[in-house]
Amino acid sequence: MTIQTMLLTMGSGMLKTCGIFILSLIFSLPLGMVVCFLRKSKNKFVSNVTRFFISVLRGTPLMLQLMVWYFGPFYLFQWSIRTWRFPALIVGFSINYAAYFAEIYRGGIESMAIGQYEAAEVLGYTKTQTFFKIILPQVIKRVLPAVTNEVITLVKDTSLAFTLAYQEVFSISKQIASKENSLIPFVVAGVFYYVANYVVAFVMERIEKRLNYYK
């Protein structure tokens, strides 16, 4: 196999990796906010159930969760899972990361000074206005470094898709490496992941800088 075909094959795998990454991020970031609200719910039942699910999602291997999401429908309902591979990955990653994001958001929201709520209340803002205009923008700024950490981890965690035999860059590099008896595919994969995370870090840093107009 020439180095060109190898790069080309792995490049197409990298596109699939990016697909998992972007979709998982798009779903998990807002879903995390929903989970955060459920966790903070005044209804004890809702908040306890949410707390339990967060603890399971954080307390078991993501690899295992992916297996359950993928094979679950077949074992439980005998459904055909032929077209379920990619959706199962997105569901698994999104829900797992939402659990982490929820706790990060919660920390951010709870670190807000009570005075911000009181000032908004006296000025007559509704609860919704207070959250979206006053609280959330400040929370986003506060949690950004922690969110960046998770996003970088997600880039690398996409490699777990190989457990469901999804042909992303890590699976492909493994196959080429064993076929060609070569370490080069792993090195290439490493470079791909590193470059992707370099871009992620760069973008997140830009966002952080843009939010630096106040303290």
Add this chain to the structure above:
Amino acid sequence: MNILTMKNIEKSFGDLQVIKNVSLSVDNGEVVSIIGPSGSGKSTLLRCATFLETIDSGLIKYEDKIAVQNDENGVARYVPQKELKNIKRVFGLVFQQFNLFPHFSVIKNVTDAPISVQKRNKDEVKEEAMGILKKMGLEDKADAYPYQLSGGQQQRVAIARALAMNPDILFFDEPTSALDPELTGEVLKVIRQLADEKMTMVVVTHEMPFARAVSDRVIFIDGGVIVEEGDPEIVLGNPTKERTKQFLKNYQR
């Protein structure tokens, strides 16, 4: 007419009763100062008046609108949220810690609530806000962010923010207590200016000379009860109650 009427207010935190049967009314154009040692309940009283704390028993009325009164069992019942929201328009509150919105510029801090809460015209609000900022000596700070301002400037922005809502009565909760001594003057000057314009105000403060100069009435609170109230010259200059004398003596030391 009384703008604020509070009658027989009772408030406890758990087993600790912090307000004991306090009644207080504030007339239109009146400036009332509330003094007292820390933990005396003066801030709590202000927080009850602005609905940041709920009272256990008693009556609170703004102008002729009742916000809360006792039911037949003597337990305070608030009017529905919607009515309460209408009543809230009557007053403004300036906090000890300013509580400006750090992500809003000065002008946005002042204009956002009139625009997004009161739904008033943007240009009109902005023009009025610039006028208020000018009065506060802050017209050149309109585009600054709170962190770029001194404490005294931040507190003046907070006063401007409250004024932009056109309240009929303005509460101050120890407005200078979080400031360096050299910055208290500029905030007190602004409050004094408002007093000259006949703004109705209730000020919880530790600044005795200020209270004496500005107030129409001074209230001394200790242990959750009003110990003495009346003309500032009398309460602060020649109090009749032993507890007031003691407090003022400790204060001067």
